[in-house]
Amino acid sequence: MSIDPLLARARALWEGLAAAPVSFAPEGGVSVVVSPESRLCPAGWVGVVSLGDAAVATAPTQRLAVLVREGLAALPVAAVADADAVREVLPVARVLGPAALSYLTPDAFRSAPPGASAVRRLPRLDPELRGLEEAAGEESSAEAALGDITSPAFVVRAGGGVVAAAGYQVWPGGVAHISVLTDPAWRGRGLARVTASATVAHACAAGLLPQWRARPLPSRRVAAALGFRELGAQLSIELT
Known part of the structure; x- marks a missing residue:
């Protein structure tokens, strides 16, 4: 079969x-x-x-x-x-997850609509990204792991700083693991979709398979809006 x-x-x-x-x-x-x-x-x-x-x-x-x-x-x-x-x-002591695992083929990609916020490109270790991580807080920043990306960072600026950013880390087998982070004060405005859309387009142009791993439902909705398909989940367990 x-x-x-x-x-x-x-x-x-x-x-x-x-x-x-x-x-x-x-x-x-x-x-x-x-x-x-x-x-x-x-x-x-x-x-x-x-x-x-x-x-x-x-x-x-x-x-x-x-x-x-x-x-x-x-x-x-x-x-x-x-x-x-x-x-x-x-006998579970601690868990991480579960996180939904979603993937996207180029033909299924639905980019952010025209007229959305302007996206700029920054080097992956640009100091402006650290300011966004501080604004987002330790937990959200650790989940996004922008510091691990190997691609450029695709960002939206407002009020003199970066308020949303996305990028990807190349994993084995030609997989692009997507990272997305938005300043809490700027959430709910579609910025995650805008920056992630630019990131996915870059990954697809490089012949990579975009992967979206997420726990929060809003993040999973962004992935679905871009055309990602949820195929499974990942769970880490520490046993007693």
Whole structure:
């Protein structure tokens, strides 16, 4: 049975990031592997990524892999990246996520409408971006991770400073991981869509696959407005 090319490419990315031989099973279900070097989660944690009707999970030790395999087997695939459901079957100390994973093909891209706020380009480490991070606060800035982008930053200026910015970091397999941040005082004006639109256009022109990872619903709505398709979710778990 053929698989959606977009889903196949997204799965290939996360299989590589698992840093151990693992794959999304064609028949569905969860594949669990031991991988101390996994990039699905922080070091020492369990990482779970569901895409379509299958999921992969990494654990730092064999003991935890057995525990995770037995626990997640009790859940449908649709629930393995649901923090509340996972707490019912595993001894969870802390979680990060879940974050929705969305991807976009160039033919599905819907750019921001003409006449939107003017977008300018800045170097990725421009000092003006630090001012935006300070205004947005530590939690929002950490989520956006503008400091990790490898592309130029696409920004909107107002009142003498940058009030919204976006860019992307090139991940393995030609994936462009999108980062977007807006000053709280300027949210609700479509600036995230405007800056992200310029970022996505740049990534597509470079032949990259745009990836949008987000927890807040407003961010997921921006992704959907641009043409991204939600394919799954990522959850990181620290076990007791």
